[in-house]
Amino acid sequence: MTGPIKDDALLRASGLAKIYGAQIGCFDVGLELWPGEVLAVVGESGSGKTTLLNCLAGELTPTSGVIEYRRGNGPMRNILEMTEAERRTLQRTEWGIVHQNPADGLRMTVSAGANVGERLMAVGARNYGDIRSTALEWLARVEIDTGRIDCRPETFSGGMRQRLQIARTLVTRPRLVFMDEPTGGLDVSVQARVLDTLRGLVAELGLSVILVTHDLGVARLLADRMVVMKDGQIVEDGLTDQILEDPQHAYSQLLVSAILQA
Amino acid sequence: MSASSTAPRHDPAYNFAFLDEQTKRMIRRAILKAIAIPGYQVPFASREMPMPYGWGTGGVQVTAAILGPDDRLKVIDQGADDTTNAVSIREFFRRTAGVETTERTDKATIIQTRHRIPEMALRDDQVLVYQVPIPEPLRFLEPRETETRTMHALKEYGLMHVKLYEDIAMHGHIATTYAYPVKVAGRYITDPSPTPKFDNPKMNRMPALQLFGAGREKRIYAIPPYTDVVSLDFEDHPFTVQKWDQPCDLCGAEDTFLDEMLTDDQGGRLFICSDSDHCNRRQTAGHHGSMTQDAAE
Numbered sequence: 001m002t003g004p005i006k007d008d009a010l011l012r013a014s015g016l017a018k019i020y021g022a023q024i025g026c027f028d029v030g031l032e033l034w035p036g037e038v039l040a041v042v043g044e045s046g047s048g049k050t051t052l053l054n055c056l057a058g059e060l061t062p063t064s065g066v067i068e069y070r071r072g073n074g075p076m077r078n079i080l081e082m083t084e085a086e087r088r089t090l091q092r093t094e095w096g097i098v099h100q101n102p103a104d105g106l107r108m109t110v111s112a113g114a115n116v117g118e119r120l121m122a123v124g125a126r127n128y129g130d131i132r133s134t135a136l137e138w139l140a141r142v143e144i145d146t147g148r149i150d151c152r153p154e155t156f157s158g159g160m161r162q163r164l165q166i167a168r169t170l171v172t173r174p175r176l177v178f179m180d181e182p183t184g185g186l187d188v189s190v191q192a193r194v195l196d197t198l199r200g201l202v203a204e205l206g207l208s209v210i211l212v213t214h215d216l217g218v219a220r221l222l223a224d225r226m227v228v229m230k231d232g233q234i235v236e237d238g239l240t241d242q243i244l245e246d247p248q249h250a251y252s253q254l255l256v257s258a259i260l261q262a
Numbered sequence: 263m264s265a266s267s268t269a270p271r272h273d274p275a276y277n278f279a280f281l282d283e284q285t286k287r288m289i290r291r292a293i294l295k296a297i298a299i300p301g302y303q304v305p306f307a308s309r310e311m312p313m314p315y316g317w318g319t320g321g322v323q324v325t326a327a328i329l330g331p332d333d334r335l336k337v338i339d340q341g342a343d344d345t346t347n348a349v350s351i352r353e354f355f356r357r358t359a360g361v362e363t364t365e366r367t368d369k370a371t372i373i374q375t376r377h378r379i380p381e382m383a384l385r386d387d388q389v390l391v392y393q394v395p396i397p398e399p400l401r402f403l404e405p406r407e408t409e410t411r412t413m414h415a416l417k418e419y420g421l422m423h424v425k426l427y428e429d430i431a432m433h434g435h436i437a438t439t440y441a442y443p444v445k446v447a448g449r450y451i452t453d454p455s456p457t458p459k460f461d462n463p464k465m466n467r468m469p470a471l472q473l474f475g476a477g478r479e480k481r482i483y484a485i486p487p488y489t490d491v492v493s494l495d496f497e498d499h500p501f502t503v504q505k506w507d508q509p510c511d512l513c514g515a516e517d518t519f520l521d522e523m524l525t526d527d528q529g530g531r532l533f534i535c536s537d538s539d540h541c542n543r544r545q546t547a548g549h550h551g552s553m554t555q556d557a558a559e
Contacts, residue, residue, distance in 0.1 A: 049474055085416045092418075102268040105423070121427065122420025150431050196363045 009068075010035045010176060010208050011056070014072035014074065014181060016065030019050050025051035026232040029065070035175070037200060038209040040240065041218060042255065048232035049212040050180055056210060057097055057178040058087050069176075092122050096169035100181040102161035103169070106153045112164055113149040114140065119172045138167040142197055159190035163197065170201060195221055216259055220244060228252045230257045272360030279326040280358040281433030285309055286548045289327035293473060296484035301446030303397050308480040316357070318351060318376060319391035319477025325374050328389060328473070329355065334362045337371035341378035341519065348376075365539050377440075380459040381518050381540040384470035386487050392455045394476040397483060399443045399453040417421070419451050422494060430499055438506065445492045448486055454491075460519045465491040510535045511551040513544035 011033040018025035026048035028184050033039050041049045054060040056067060058079055068076040071094065079087055091097075108117050116135040117125070132149075134245075139146050141171040142163040153161050169177060182198065183191040199222055200255065202209060213219055217227050220240060227237040228249065237250040245255045272278065279286070285307075286419045292306035296431065311319040330389040335355055335468070339347040343365040352363045364370050367380040372441040384390060400410045412418070422443055431436045442459035446452045455474060466487060481518060485491060493520060495501040509516045511532045519541065520533040532553060535541035545554060 084412070088416055088418065092420075110424055110428050113431055114424045117427055118420060118424050121423040122418065126423070126497050126503055127428065129498050132431075140340065 001250065008035070008070075009033060010037075010070055011210075012066075012068045014066050015058060016052070016055060016067065016172070017063045018048075018055055018060060019063045024048070024232045026055070026229070029232075029234055031227055031234065031237070033176070033210060035208055036206050036209075037225060038211060038218035038223045040226040041210065041212045041229060042111065042214065042219050042226055044231035046173060047054065047229040048132055051231055051232075052229070053180055053210065053212045056093065057092055059097070075233045092119060093172065094175045095165055096166055096172075096174040097176045098162075098169050098177060098179040098182045099186040102158070102165045104152070105165045106161060108154050109152060109249065111152055112156070115153060115164060115168045116171050125174060125181070134171065138171050141201070142167045143193075157190075159186055159194060162194055164258075166194075166201070168196065170207075173205060174207070176208045176210070177180075179209060181215075181227065182211070182212055183213075183215070191218075198222065215257065216244065270356040270360045270362060273357045276358040276499060278331070278359055279329045280312075281309065281322060281323065281326045283291045286327045292482045292538075293324065293327065293484065295308065296473070296482050297471070297486050298556055299450075300486055300489050300553060301452040301483060303481040303483045304480050304481055309479050312354075315478040316395060317347060318374070318393035320355070320378070320475030320479075320482070321374050321391050321477075322351060322475075323477060324482060325355065325372060325476035326359075326389075329359055329361060331359070331361065332407065333371045334364050334369055336364050336367065336373045337375075338380070338537075338539075339376045339442065340521070341380075342536050342538040344538060366543075367537075375457075376537055377456055377458075378519065378536055379457060380534070381515075381537045383431050383464075384468060386469035388470040389471050390468075390472045392457075392472065392474045394453070394455040394474045394481075395478070396441075396471030397453055397476040398475065399441075399451050399479040409521050414450060417449070419445075423496070426494060426496065426499075430496070431488065436499055436501070442501075443494050447489050448492075451494070452491075454484075454494050456474075458499075458504065458519055461495065462491070462493045462501070463503065467491070506533060509551060510532055510541060511553040513541045513549045513554070514551040515541070515544060515549070533538060 009032045015028045016029040017027045020144045029052055041052060041260050043049050057061045066139045067079050069079050070076050073076055089167050113132060113135040117131040120131050120134060136149060139149060144160055144163050183194050186194060211222055223240045226240050226243055230251045243252060244256055247256045273495050288307055288344055292304045296304045297549045313319060314529055329403060337348040337352045339345040355361055365384045372389050397496045398410055400421060403425055404410050426436050440458050441453055441456045442462055444462060445455055454465060467488050469487050471487050474483045493501040506520050510518060510520060512534045515535055518535045518537060523532045524535060525532055
């Protein structure tokens with residue numbers, strides 16, 4: 001993160017708030033993401049991480065605030081002022097989402113190959129042979145046995161489903177990926193392998209990522225920079241190692257000290 | 263029956279064509295909108311009809327709305343004029359509208375159909391009315407109506423190809439044989455109703471107006487005359503229609519859609535044209551199939 005100090009952010013949120021009736025989802029959130037950067041949003045359960053992510057990814061409409069995104073090499077534009085057609089085009093071309101529960105991001109009743117191919121077909125791919133070879137290539141990339149291409153994800157284990165979801169999201173080479181606890185429901189050894197795959201792909205494709213996690217270990221492995229959330233607000237932000245080694249806010253200190261020492 | 267087939271009379275207990283005039287106007291407005299936006303599903307206030315859903319309540323309402331005293335009506339079910347659904351709907355309009363009915367495709371001004379398009383090319387002074395069970399081609403891929411409407415509005419049709427991809431992955435070819443999705447006038451993906459894909463090419467640039475009515479689902483859509491209708495496919499798996507290894511056993515036709523009929527318990531079977539009017543007229547004109555030749559000998 002030694003990029004030149006100028007206004008070339010990929011995504012910028014300011015004054016972002018999502019209020020659910022009397023409940024605050026997130027409030028007065030401001031953050032920036034630069035191209036090629038992995039930003040972790042950490043905090044305990046209920047701190048507003050997922051609400052924030054869904055607002056940024058265009059899945060939830062915030063109560064107030066501005067979210068700007070730079071499409072291609074164009075100027076920053078407020079995604080909340082885009083038409084639905086523009087926003088959805090963005091979501092299926094330049095953006096991707098990896099959900100905590102793979103069933104939310106996959107079509108469970110169509111084959112693995114069709115799951116990977118869907119985004120390709122959505123942007124106009126109409127050659128079956130090409131779609132299939134791309135799907136095979138991506139299954140191999142995320143270490144799923146290519147012989148399972150015609151199996152439905154219903155028959156896959158949790159780790160395989162998550163790998164499939166990653167392949168399905170990355171196949172169109174998005175610039176920006178939103179991840180919500182991508183290793184949430186997996187046991188520790190599977191988690192380690194999925195993280196390893198993700199880390200390799202993020203580096204290889206030069207992805208920009210906003211990663212929500214409650215697991216500081218995941219943040220440490222993947223993220224360049226992190227923000228700490230509590231009660232819907234960002235209480236601290238900084239480089240990942242900086243926050244993990246020298247947390248400033250009392251809540252960050254609590255969070256870091258809560259890591260089990262190996 | 264023979265008396266009524268020569269001199270139909272309108273039962274005065276019913277308004278002309280069963281529906282009241284306000285309802286017919288409402289349906290005509292929906293039809294006009296549907297024609298103006300080819301392939302777009304227009305919601306309409308579908309009425310209860312004196313027949314169960316699934317028996318053509320949508321098609322009957324569309325026919326009732328466009329029917330005039332001078333029209334000549336043909337009704338087919340699976341291509342045939344003599345099946346239950348066809349006979350009862352024809353009788354329904356004879357009684358409630360007193361219109362003339364016919365089994366001849368070329369003599370009809372309105373043809374209401376379930377599951378087939380007549381083999382004979384239709385003209386621009388004819389209207390083809392389809393009975394539609396499920397108007398939404400994306401329904402089995404995306405169950406939410408709010409979402410499918412958005413997908414149509416934004417032209418997000420990648421999902422339709424996911425279904426065709428699945429077919430090829432599972433069966434080696436596109437195994438969808440009926441209700442094969444089409445793109446109408448380069449815009450809306452549309453369900454041709456459960457007609458066999460054999461009939462899809464006939465929809466393209468058809469001179470006749472095509473109207474689709476879905477009673478239970480409360481939708482009307484249309485394909486205006488001479489509109490481009492393209493069946494979806496992949497570059498390397500192009501759209502093809504069904505073919506049979508043999509001609510019709512009754513009339514010898516080699517270019518028609520054939521039904522398989524079991525004739526006994528020993529595996530005996532016949533392949534005959536599903537379009538009964540077309541088959542009858544070919545036989546009358548002297549064409550023979552293997553069955554009719556045997557009988558003649």
